Structure formats: C-alpha cells, structure tokens
Amino acid sequence: MPGKRRMAQSARAARCLGVRSRPGALALVACLMGVPEARAFDLFGLFGREEAPPAPRPDALPYAVRLQGVEDDDLLSALQDASTLYRLRGEPPPDGEGLLRRAEADATRLVDALWGYGYYSGTVAFRIEDVVLGGDAAARAAVRAAEATRNRRLVAVRISVEQGPLYRLRRIAVRDASGRPLDLPARLTRVGDDEPARSATVLAREARIIDQLRAQGHPFAKVVRREPVVDHADRAMDVAFTVDPGPKAALGAVAVRGTSSLDPAVVRSFIYAEPGDPYSPEAIAGIRRSVTRVEALGGVRVREGEALDPDGRLPVFVDITERAPNLLGVSARYSTVDGPGVRGYWANRNLFGGGESLRIDADLSYLGLGQDYYARRRKLAGIETNGLGGRLAATFVKPALFGTRNDLLAGAFIGREVQQSYLSDAAGGTVALRHRFSDTFSVQAGIEGQVGYARDVLGRVDYRLIGLPVSVSYDSTDNPLDPTRGIRLTASATPYPSFLGSDPGLFVAKAQGSTYYALDEDANTILAARLGFGSISGAGLAEIPASLRFFAGGGGSIRGYAYRTVGPIGPFQLPIGGRSLLEGSVEARIKITDTIGIVPFLDAGTAFASSLPDFDEPIRYAAGLGLRYYTGFGPIRVDLAVPLNPDKALKQPPVALYISIGQAF
CATH class of the missing domain: 3.10.20.310 (membrane protein fhac)
Known part of the structure; x- marks a missing residue:
C-alpha cells in the first residue's frame, strides 16, 4: 500500500484509540462520529432484534437494510451499532437525498468499525436498489431509484462487507517522555502470536500498564501519547505508548x-x-x-x-x-429434625455517639416430639422435657476506646437448650478487650462466668465456671459470605481453674481454619478447604456438662448427618458428645454462569471420647452436591448431602437438604 494511505490509517487509528472511556469498536465509532457516548452504545436500541420497517408512505422513503458478508457475530453487532442506516431504519428520511447522506456517512464509520476489530484491509460497499454507490453519477442514479419507490414499496438497501484478514498485534513498546524504555514486567509488553490488533486489546493493555505503575506507587501515572502503526504487508500493528509515570508518592x-x-x-x-x-x-x-x-x-x-x-x-x-441507628428484625424457621423456631432482635448501632452497639436477641424453639427420632430414647433415659427451649442474650460493643484500636465487648445470656440427647439450663456473661493490630489480625482476652446444669443419659451435672478466655483471629479473605481468596484462622484457649471457683476445673481449646484458592483470574472455579479442632481436658466425660462437650454433624459440620449426633454413643443409643473434635471439608465452587454455580463437596470428622483425637474411633464421611445462586448480597446455598459410612446403630436419613445464605464456610 502507498505510504500516504498507510500513514492516514495509522493516524486515524491513533485518534480513535485516544478515546479511553469508550472501549472497543464503539470507541472508534463514537470518536469518528462525534456522537454522545450513550448513543454510541445504544444499550436499549434495536440491535438485539429485528423489527419490521415502517410501511411505504408518500411523505418519506422507508427502507429495508441488509448487512451481509460478516461472519463474526460481535463484529456484526459493532457494525450495526455504527451504521446510521441500521440505527435509524425506523425513522425513514423524507427523500432520496437523505437516504444517500446516511449511506455516505456510513462509509467511513463502518470501515473504522472494521479497523476497531482488527480488520485493517476490510472494505464496505453500498447498494441502493440496483445502484452501487461510487461517484457522482451513481449517487444521482441512486437518488432517482429511491424516489421511484415512493409510496409503492420499501427501498432496498444492501451493505456488503469484505472483512479481509484479521491483523495481529505484533509489538508493544512503552517509553517515557524522553524516549527511554520504562522498566515494566515483561508480561505487560509480551504479545502472543495470535493476539488480534483490536482497539479493545490495545486499550486493555494500556490499562494494565497504568495499573502496574500505580501499584508501584505512582498515583498520577498516565499515557500521554499512543502511536499505532499498521503494517499491511505483514498484516500486523505495532503500538508505542509514551507514558508519564508521575511522582512516586x-x-x-x-x-x-x-x-x-x-x-x-x-x-x-x-x-x-x-x-x-x-x-x-x-x-x-x-x-x-x-x-x-x-x-x-x-x-x-x-x-x-x-x-x-x-x-x-x-x-x-x-x-x-x-445509617439509621435502630434495627429491628424477626425470623422463623422449621426443621424436620429440630422442629419450629422463631427469633427476634433489636439493635442500636450508635448508642452513645461513639459507635457503641447494643443488641438484644430472643430465640424460642420447640423440639417437637412427633418428628423427633430421639424423643422416645430420651424418655427411656429419664430426660423429661416438654420440648420448649429459648435464649435471651444481650451484646454490647464499645469500639475504639479513647480513640485507640481497643474495643470493649460485653455480653450476658440466660436460656434453656433442648437438644436431641440432652437438656441444659444456664446463665452467664463475659467481658473482654479486643485489640486490632490490623484489618486482618486481632487478639482478645477477658473473663467469663457461667452457671447452670445439664442433664443427659450419663446423668445430671451442676456446674459453675469462671474462665479467662484468650483468642486470636486472622482473616485475609476478600468477602465474608463468598470468599474467593485468602485465609481465615481463629483459635481460642479458655482455662476454668478451680482456684477461681470453677467446678469442675477445665481447659477448653478450639481452633478452626479455612483457605480459598481461585484457579482462574475471574475466580469462576475456587478450591475451598476447612479444618476444625477442639479439646477439653481437666475432667472426665461424665463430669463435663453436655452443653460444653463436642458434637459433630449438621449443616455447619458434617453435612448428611443429623445435627449434633456424630461422636460417642451412650446408653439408649443416645449421642453423649466428646472431649475432642476433628472435622474438615473440601469443596470445589464452580460457576456455570454469572448467577449459577455447582459445588461438589466432601466432609469428614467426628467427636472423640478422649481429650485428644483417637483415630481408633471411626471417622464419618459424607459427600454431596450443592447449588449456588449468586445475588448482590451473597450466594443462596442449597446443599444435598449423603452420609457415606453412618453408624448402623443410629437412624440417619439417607439424604439431607440444607438451604441458607452464604457459603458453608
């Protein structure tokens, strides 16, 4: 190609690539057309569907337009977006001259749209009726042919496109204002053998270069000049960016x-x-x-x-x-295992003007005897209950004590807990200080007290506990309900020493960690794993209140097994809990669409009678498949789980269904 044409095409590409806020071929179109951005995109226009053109009439020239020769669906949409003939086909011109002007305007716009998609040798031809446009004589003939159809039929308009070969992006150079190359990672300038020379590709590469400079501490980094050069002989394009990094700050x-x-x-x-x-x-x-x-x-x-x-x-x-300080809520639930329940709460999120939060929760549940598999066994064991349980709790948090990163936390509760294998009445409270080292890491220490009794198949335990809990928390995940990367770790240790008045004297340790790893850049496939551990020492199993022992099973533990039924089994085949716990889960969270995903998973674990896990006891396994519906506030989770090796002495459902908001862990 002659040098003048090559220079003209490179200059036009440079001008249109300069429109940074409008990506892709539409950026080129909007640049050359000079139309508003929303019109260039025409999000709610006619391009996703074909509509019947207006009927012939005497005061206008309605026309039927056909665009042919395009194999790429994305390119076809871009050409339709760029074409005045296509966009305004529902608004016919008053005469043949108006129709001709639309076609003449489209000649440049459609070629530039082809260039935006990397087809730099593409051509476009227009036909009005039987007249191929090209020159003054053809233009006059086209006007006469169009006028001849007035009030008789639609004007036939055809746009023939020769895409030509797709050009590739051959070379990217980045330099500063003095012409010296910038020190950037090679991945930002490396070009694949088949990377198309499209405007969207070039603008995306530019954005990555600026993002890299900003990540290196240059907040005002910008591209000051963009120089694309098209080589028709090699069907390639080279791009040189002149970048001003700006000061490091x-x-x-x-x-x-x-x-x-x-x-x-x-x-x-x-x-x-x-x-x-x-x-x-x-x-x-x-x-x-x-x-x-x-x-x-x-x-x-x-x-x-x-x-x-x-x-x-x-x-x-x-x-x-x-936000409004007061919050009021109520919810209801039902489970075929746990029966119905209702919960209400009130909270104030800025009680005294220092961000203090006070929350009061009330919960009422009924372990219905009709659907409770363990009801008859409890009765045989002498654990009498009407099935009603409830809890009233208050929690107060004073953040930023004296403007520091220390928070005061206090809480109190009173309630009755009715579970499949035990009954417990208790009341207690806690006061603690939490120090936030960073947004991801904090430590907490305090004092807590609890008094009550618990009754299960091993007997009744009256207890009084005064403890000194210490805990640490680390959370580097990117989303509380749907993490795609990072680690969560929590660990706590609470001694309940006899010299403080605890009876029995205990030491309770708990730890849980989870990790999340995305296999692709868009986080459409995520591997997630969880491991939990617990231990109680200082007393025998029968001396520990059943409400403090470890149980496994249920939606937040080993899915597929009934809630709090996995672990040591006592008389009357009732679960009695254990002094230690070990459980874990692995999941593959796979997005099929932007809103739908599937999650195959495997859970395992159990509670142990000993204070440390004893692997002579059987580990229970469960497998299942979950469905996720992703919303703006978090995923809705539906999990179907099957126990793989249940205890044959216990009645476990063959399959369990769980529905909730948020991921399982």
Missing part, C-alpha cells in the same frame, strides 16, 4: 468527613494506613474495607487527592454517611 493525611452523630475518632481507629506508608491502590482499597466494619456507617467513599501535599504525600479523603 507516599500516603498523606487521611481526612474523615461526613460524620454527624458519630465521633470521627471511631472511624479513624479503623484506618490502619499511616501517613508515610507507600501509596498503592490496594492501600486505598484497604482503607475502605476496614472503615466499612464500623456498624454505624452506611456508605463509605475513599477519594485520592488530586495533587501531592508540600511533603510530597498524597492526601486521602474518607467521605461517610451514617
């Missing part, structure tokens, strides 16, 4: 704005980034993520400053909105 002061009834110091205590820390988009995202943990807040917007401060740091602004 650290984080500056973080300003909190928008508080009215909430003390801003509470919000600041949840901001773990300090002035002078390196800037990165992840650091900005971390600020927003941690601030949203303040329950009194509704909306959080973190905005970067537009210029560095005198110290060369980037100011950060946190704009917040507060």
Whole structure:
C-alpha cells in the first residue's frame, strides 16, 4: 500500500484509540462520529432484534437494510451499532437525498468499525436498489431509484462487507517522555502470536500498564501519547505508548468527613494506613474495607487527592454517611429434625455517639416430639422435657476506646437448650478487650462466668465456671459470605481453674481454619478447604456438662448427618458428645454462569471420647452436591448431602437438604 494511505490509517487509528472511556469498536465509532457516548452504545436500541420497517408512505422513503458478508457475530453487532442506516431504519428520511447522506456517512464509520476489530484491509460497499454507490453519477442514479419507490414499496438497501484478514498485534513498546524504555514486567509488553490488533486489546493493555505503575506507587501515572502503526504487508500493528509515570508518592493525611452523630475518632481507629506508608491502590482499597466494619456507617467513599501535599504525600479523603441507628428484625424457621423456631432482635448501632452497639436477641424453639427420632430414647433415659427451649442474650460493643484500636465487648445470656440427647439450663456473661493490630489480625482476652446444669443419659451435672478466655483471629479473605481468596484462622484457649471457683476445673481449646484458592483470574472455579479442632481436658466425660462437650454433624459440620449426633454413643443409643473434635471439608465452587454455580463437596470428622483425637474411633464421611445462586448480597446455598459410612446403630436419613445464605464456610 502507498505510504500516504498507510500513514492516514495509522493516524486515524491513533485518534480513535485516544478515546479511553469508550472501549472497543464503539470507541472508534463514537470518536469518528462525534456522537454522545450513550448513543454510541445504544444499550436499549434495536440491535438485539429485528423489527419490521415502517410501511411505504408518500411523505418519506422507508427502507429495508441488509448487512451481509460478516461472519463474526460481535463484529456484526459493532457494525450495526455504527451504521446510521441500521440505527435509524425506523425513522425513514423524507427523500432520496437523505437516504444517500446516511449511506455516505456510513462509509467511513463502518470501515473504522472494521479497523476497531482488527480488520485493517476490510472494505464496505453500498447498494441502493440496483445502484452501487461510487461517484457522482451513481449517487444521482441512486437518488432517482429511491424516489421511484415512493409510496409503492420499501427501498432496498444492501451493505456488503469484505472483512479481509484479521491483523495481529505484533509489538508493544512503552517509553517515557524522553524516549527511554520504562522498566515494566515483561508480561505487560509480551504479545502472543495470535493476539488480534483490536482497539479493545490495545486499550486493555494500556490499562494494565497504568495499573502496574500505580501499584508501584505512582498515583498520577498516565499515557500521554499512543502511536499505532499498521503494517499491511505483514498484516500486523505495532503500538508505542509514551507514558508519564508521575511522582512516586507516599500516603498523606487521611481526612474523615461526613460524620454527624458519630465521633470521627471511631472511624479513624479503623484506618490502619499511616501517613508515610507507600501509596498503592490496594492501600486505598484497604482503607475502605476496614472503615466499612464500623456498624454505624452506611456508605463509605475513599477519594485520592488530586495533587501531592508540600511533603510530597498524597492526601486521602474518607467521605461517610451514617445509617439509621435502630434495627429491628424477626425470623422463623422449621426443621424436620429440630422442629419450629422463631427469633427476634433489636439493635442500636450508635448508642452513645461513639459507635457503641447494643443488641438484644430472643430465640424460642420447640423440639417437637412427633418428628423427633430421639424423643422416645430420651424418655427411656429419664430426660423429661416438654420440648420448649429459648435464649435471651444481650451484646454490647464499645469500639475504639479513647480513640485507640481497643474495643470493649460485653455480653450476658440466660436460656434453656433442648437438644436431641440432652437438656441444659444456664446463665452467664463475659467481658473482654479486643485489640486490632490490623484489618486482618486481632487478639482478645477477658473473663467469663457461667452457671447452670445439664442433664443427659450419663446423668445430671451442676456446674459453675469462671474462665479467662484468650483468642486470636486472622482473616485475609476478600468477602465474608463468598470468599474467593485468602485465609481465615481463629483459635481460642479458655482455662476454668478451680482456684477461681470453677467446678469442675477445665481447659477448653478450639481452633478452626479455612483457605480459598481461585484457579482462574475471574475466580469462576475456587478450591475451598476447612479444618476444625477442639479439646477439653481437666475432667472426665461424665463430669463435663453436655452443653460444653463436642458434637459433630449438621449443616455447619458434617453435612448428611443429623445435627449434633456424630461422636460417642451412650446408653439408649443416645449421642453423649466428646472431649475432642476433628472435622474438615473440601469443596470445589464452580460457576456455570454469572448467577449459577455447582459445588461438589466432601466432609469428614467426628467427636472423640478422649481429650485428644483417637483415630481408633471411626471417622464419618459424607459427600454431596450443592447449588449456588449468586445475588448482590451473597450466594443462596442449597446443599444435598449423603452420609457415606453412618453408624448402623443410629437412624440417619439417607439424604439431607440444607438451604441458607452464604457459603458453608
């Protein structure tokens, strides 16, 4: 091709690739057409369907347009979006001259749409009636032919496209304003052998380059010039980016704005980034993520400053909105194993203006004798109950004590617990301090007391416990209800020593961890695994209240087995719980569409009579398949599980169904 044509095509591609806010072929079209962005995309236009054109009439020239020669469906949609003839076919021109102008305007637009999709040698031809457009004589003939159809029939308009070969992206170069190459990872400039030279591909590569520079601490990185050069002989395109990285910056002061009834110091205590820390988009995202943990807040917007401060740091602004403080809720449930239940709660999320939360929960349940498999066995064992159980609890949290990262937590409860194999009445309370080292890691220590009694097949245990619980928590996951990456770890140890008045004296340890790993960049396939452990020492099994022992089985444990029935079995074939626990799960969370997924899973574990797991006792296994429906607030979970090696002495259902919100772990 002559040099002038090559230069003209490269210049036009450069101009249209400069429209950064409009990706793909539509960016080229909008650039060259000069139309508003929403019109270029025409999200609610006619392109997803064919509609009948208007009927012939005397005051206009309705026409039927056909676009042929295109094999790529995406390209066809782009050409239809770009074509004035196609977009305005429902609004016929008044005369042949108007129809001709639409066709002449489409000539440039459709060629540029072809270029946007990498077809740089593509051509477009137009035919009105039997006249092929090209030159003044053909234009006049086309107008006459169109006018001859007035009020008789539709004007036949045909657009013939020769795609030509798909050009490839051959080379990408990135340099600074002085022409020196920038030091970037090779993956950002490496080009595959069959990577198409499409505008969307080039703009996506540009975005990745800017993201990399921002991740390296350059908040104002930008592309100042883009130079695509088309080589028709080799059917390839080379692109050179001239990039201004801008200064490397650290984080500056973080300003909190928008508080009215909430003390801003509470919000600041949840901001773990300090002035002078390196800037990165992840650091900005971390600020927003941690601030949203303040329950009194509704909306959080973190905005970067537009210029560095005198110290060369980037100011950060946190704009917040507060939510209504009071919260009231009620829910009902039913289980074929546990019977019906109802729960209500009231909460205030900013009680005294310091982000304090007070929540009161009331729960009432009924373990119906008609559907309870263990009811007859309990009666034979002398465990008399009318099946009614309930719990009243209050929880108070004072975050950011004196503006620090220390939180005060207090709680109290009273209730009756009725389970398949035991009955327990208890009351207690706890006071603790929690220190947040970061958004992911915290430690907690306090004092708790509990008094009550528990009755099961091993007898009645009256107890009084005063403990000193200590716990640690680490959570680096990206979503509380549907994590795709990261680790969750919780561990606690609570001594209940006799010298503090505990009877019996106990030591309780618990730990649970889960991990999540995405197999693909879009996190459509995730491997998830969970492991839980527990141990009680200091007393024999019969001396430990049944409500404190470990049980396995159920939707949050080993799916497929009845709730709290896996573990040691006592007289009358009633579960008695154990002094230790070991259980785990593995899942493959596979998205089929954006909203539907399947989850094959395997669960295993049991409770042990000894204070440490004794692997001479049988481990119970279950397998199943889950269905996930992904919503804006989290996935809706439906799991179907089958016990693989149930205890034949116990009546286990052959299959169990679980429905809830959020993943299993």
